[in-house]
Amino acid sequence: MPLLRVRNLRVRFETADGTVNAVNGVDLGVEAGQSIAVVGESGSGKSQIMFAIMGLLARNGSASGSVELEGREVLNLAEEELNRIRSRHIAMVFQDPMTALNPYLRISDQMTEVLTVHRRMSRREAREEAIRMLEAMDIPDARSRIGQFPHEYSGGMRQRVLVAMALLCRPRLLIADEPTTALDVTVQQQIMRLLSEARAEQGTALILVTHDVGVVAGHCDEMVVLYGGRIMESGPVKAVFAAPRHPYTRGLLNAVPRLDRDDEDLPAIPGDPPDAQRLPAGCPFAQRCPRADERCRRVLPALESFAPGRAAACHHPLA
Amino acid sequence: MSAPLLSVRDLSVGFPVRPREGRPWAPARTLRAVEGVSFDLGTGETLGIVGESGSGKSTLARALIGTVPASGGRALWRGEDLLSMGPAERHRHRRDIQMIFQDPLAALNPRMTAEAIIGEPLVTHEPRLPRAELRTRVGEIMERVGLLPGHLNRYPHEFSGGQCQRINIARALIVQPRLLICDEPVSALDTSVQAQIINLLRDLKRDLGLSLIFIAHDLSVVKHISDRIMVFYLGRVMEYAAARDLVARPRHPYSRALIAAAPIPDPAVERGRRSEALRGELPSPLAPPSGCVFRTRCPVARAACAEERPVLRDFGGDHLAACPFGGDS
Numbered sequence: 001m002p003l004l005r006v007r008n009l010r011v012r013f014e015t016a017d018g019t020v021n022a023v024n025g026v027d028l029g030v031e032a033g034q035s036i037a038v039v040g041e042s043g044s045g046k047s048q049i050m051f052a053i054m055g056l057l058a059r060n061g062s063a064s065g066s067v068e069l070e071g072r073e074v075l076n077l078a079e080e081e082l083n084r085i086r087s088r089h090i091a092m093v094f095q096d097p098m099t100a101l102n103p104y105l106r107i108s109d110q111m112t113e114v115l116t117v118h119r120r121m122s123r124r125e126a127r128e129e130a131i132r133m134l135e136a137m138d139i140p141d142a143r144s145r146i147g148q149f150p151h152e153y154s155g156g157m158r159q160r161v162l163v164a165m166a167l168l169c170r171p172r173l174l175i176a177d178e179p180t181t182a183l184d185v186t187v188q189q190q191i192m193r194l195l196s197e198a199r200a201e202q203g204t205a206l207i208l209v210t211h212d213v214g215v216v217a218g219h220c221d222e223m224v225v226l227y228g229g230r231i232m233e234s235g236p237v238k239a240v241f242a243a244p245r246h247p248y249t250r251g252l253l254n255a256v257p258r259l260d261r262d263d264e265d266l267p268a269i270p271g272d273p274p275d276a277q278r279l280p281a282g283c284p285f286a287q288r289c290p291r292a293d294e295r296c297r298r299v300l301p302a303l304e305s306f307a308p309g310r311a312a313a314c315h316h317p318l319a
Numbered sequence: 320m321s322a323p324l325l326s327v328r329d330l331s332v333g334f335p336v337r338p339r340e341g342r343p344w345a346p347a348r349t350l351r352a353v354e355g356v357s358f359d360l361g362t363g364e365t366l367g368i369v370g371e372s373g374s375g376k377s378t379l380a381r382a383l384i385g386t387v388p389a390s391g392g393r394a395l396w397r398g399e400d401l402l403s404m405g406p407a408e409r410h411r412h413r414r415d416i417q418m419i420f421q422d423p424l425a426a427l428n429p430r431m432t433a434e435a436i437i438g439e440p441l442v443t444h445e446p447r448l449p450r451a452e453l454r455t456r457v458g459e460i461m462e463r464v465g466l467l468p469g470h471l472n473r474y475p476h477e478f479s480g481g482q483c484q485r486i487n488i489a490r491a492l493i494v495q496p497r498l499l500i501c502d503e504p505v506s507a508l509d510t511s512v513q514a515q516i517i518n519l520l521r522d523l524k525r526d527l528g529l530s531l532i533f534i535a536h537d538l539s540v541v542k543h544i545s546d547r548i549m550v551f552y553l554g555r556v557m558e559y560a561a562a563r564d565l566v567a568r569p570r571h572p573y574s575r576a577l578i579a580a581a582p583i584p585d586p587a588v589e590r591g592r593r594s595e596a597l598r599g600e601l602p603s604p605l606a607p608p609s610g611c612v613f614r615t616r617c618p619v620a621r622a623a624c625a626e627e628r629p630v631l632r633d634f635g636g637d638h639l640a641a642c643p644f645g646g647d648s
Binding site: 041042138140154155156157184185186187188189190193211212213214215216217218237238241242251252253255256257258259260262263265266267268269270272273288 | 371372479480481482509510511512513514515517518536537538539540542543563566576577578579580581582583584585586587588589590592596597598599600601
C-alpha cells in the first residue's frame with residue numbers, strides 16, 4: 001500500500017469572473033521514504049494539489065476525487081479529523097517563511113504548541129525537544145534564540161524553523177511547497193541538505209513542489225511534470241532528464257542556462273503558460289508546442305504508460 | 320578596448336541609520352551598502368553583477384541612475400562625472416541610461432495603456448514630437464521587443480508577466496539609450512518565459528550595440544548573458560573577471576561557494592557534486608566583520624584575514640579577486 005495515493009483529483013475555484021479549473025484529474029502515488037518532485041510553472045496547479053491534500057484550499061475552492069493516506073480517505077474530511085492527521089502524518093513547509101510564522105508569538109510558543117497538542121508532552125519536555133530540533137537545523141545558540149520573535153531571525157533561519165516545526169511530530173510525509181524560492185542560493189543549499197538528511201534519518205517521504213529543475217535534479221527520486229492542471233509526464237528523475245518524452249518537459253529542461261556549459265543559445269518555449277480560466281479543449285500545451293497539429297488542439301491526450309514507471313500525455317511524444 | 324562608455328571609480332554609497340537603541344541624540348551610524356567599486360564598461364559590453372540579498376548590487380545600480388546619492392567616488396559617462404552633475408545636466412544624460420526592474424507589473428502604471436506607457440519617455444525627452452510620429456515609434460519598438468501592435472490599447476493587467484517585462488524593455492529602449500541597467504529582470508518570471516527575455520536582451524544588445532549591466536542572484540543566468548562578472552558580498556567586490564573564466568577558475572572562496580550552490584539541472588552531474596554548504600548567516604551590514612567581510616563564513620579563513628581588508632589583486636588576464644589566498648584551491 002502506498003503512503004499516499006491521489007486519484008482523479010480536481011480542484012476548482014468559483015470567482016467573480018467565472019470558474020477556474022486549477023487541477024483537472026491528477027493521479028499521484030508516494031511510497032514510504034520516497035522523494036517526489038512536482039514540477040510546474042505558475043498556474044500549473046502544483047500548489048493547489050497540495051492544499052487540497054492538506055485540506056487548506058481557499059474558501060471558494062472545492063476538491064473532488066480521492067486522496068488516500070495510508071489507505072484512509074482524507075479528502076474533504078472535517079477540520080477536527082484533519083488536525084489529527086496533519087503534523088502526525090503529513091506536515092507542510094511553505095514558500096514564504098515570514099508569513100507562515102505568527103509575528104506575535106515567540107518561536108518557542110509556535111514550536112511547542114504542536115508537541116503539547118499532538119504528542120502530549122509537558123511544556124518543559126516540549127521546549128527541550130524544540131531546542132534539540134533547532135540545533136539539528138543548525139540554528140546557532142538555539143537555547144537562547146528560541147525565545148525570540150520571527151522578525152529577529154533571518155529569512156534562512158525562519159525557513160529552518162519551519163522545517164524544524166514540520167519535522168517535530170515525525171510525519172510520514174513532508175510536503176514542501178517551493179521551500180527555497182524566497183531564499184538565497186547558498187541558503188537554499190543549506191535547507192535542501194537539511195531536508196535530505198532529516199528524510200534519510202527519519203524515513204520521511206517528501207513531496208517537493210518546485211519550478212526549479214536544478215533542485216529536482218539534485219534531491220528527488222521521482223518527478224511529475226504539470227501543465228494546465230494536468231500531468232504531462234512522470235517517471236524517475238534520472239530517466240526523465242536523460243530522455244524526456246513530452247515536448248513540454250524537454251522545453252522546460254532546455255530553457256534553463258547551465259553553469260557547467262558555455263551554450264550560446266537558450267532554446268526558449270514561445271508564448272505564455274495557459275490561463276486556468278480559459279483552458280483549451282485539447283492538449284493544454286498545444287498552443288506553444290512545436291509538434292502540435294489539429295488533433296492536439298481538439299483531443300486531449302491521455303496519460304499513458306510507455307515504459308515501466310514512466311508515463312506521458314502526448315499524441316506526438318519524443319522518441 | 321577603446322575609451323569606455325562608463326568608467327566607475329571607487330564608488331561608495333552609505334545610508335545614515337539611526338541606532339534602534341540608545342539615546343535620542345546618539346549619532347547616526349553609516350550603513351555602507353556599496354564600498355569602493357571600480358569598473359569600466361565598453362560599448363556593446365555586458366557586465367554581470369551577482370550577489371545575494373543585501374549584497375548592495377541593486378544599490379549600485381540606483382546610484383548610477385541617480386535615485387540614491389553616492390557618498391564617494393566617480394562615475395564617468397563618456398568622460399563626464401554623473402555623480403557631480405546638477406539636475407539639468409543630468410537630465411541630458413538620462414535618456415542614455417535606462418533601467419528595468421524585477422517586478423514587471425509593479426513597474427507599470429495600471430491606469431495607463433501600453434501605448435501611453437511606452438511612449439511616455441519619448442514625450443518627456445522630445446516634447447515637440449508630432450503625435451503620429453510618436454505612435455509610429457511606439458509601434459516599431461513594440462514589434463522589436465515581440466509585442467503585438469494590436470495590443471497598443473491594453474492595460475498592464477491584461478498582459479502576462481513576460482509581456483509586461485517586454486513593455487518595460489520597450490519603454491526603456493524607445494529613447495535609444497546607450498546603456499540598459501537590468502535589475503533582476505527575469506527572477507519574477509516563469510522558467511519557460513525567462514529564456515525568452517534573456518534571449519531578447521541578448522538580441523537587442525547585439526542589434527542595437529547596447530551596453531548592459533545585468534544584475535541577478537542567479538549565477539547561471541548572469542554567466543549566460545555577461546562578458547564580465549562582478550561578485551558582490553556585503554557591499555564589497557569579491558571577484559571581477561571574464562564570465563567564463565570566473566566560473567571555470569574562481570579565485571575567491573565566496574565565488575566558489577556560489578558556484579557550488581548553484582544547482583545544475585542534470586541529475587547525472589548534480590548528484591556527483593558533493594560540496595560543503597556555506598555555514599552561518601550574512602553579518603549585519605551595520606557591523607561588518609573587520610578585515611575581510613567574508614571571513615566569518617569563509618572555509619579557508621586564517622587569523623590574518625581579520626587584520627587587513629584584502630584588496631582586489633590581478634591573478635593574470637584581468638582576473639581580479641579580493642583574497643590573498645586566491646591562488647590556492
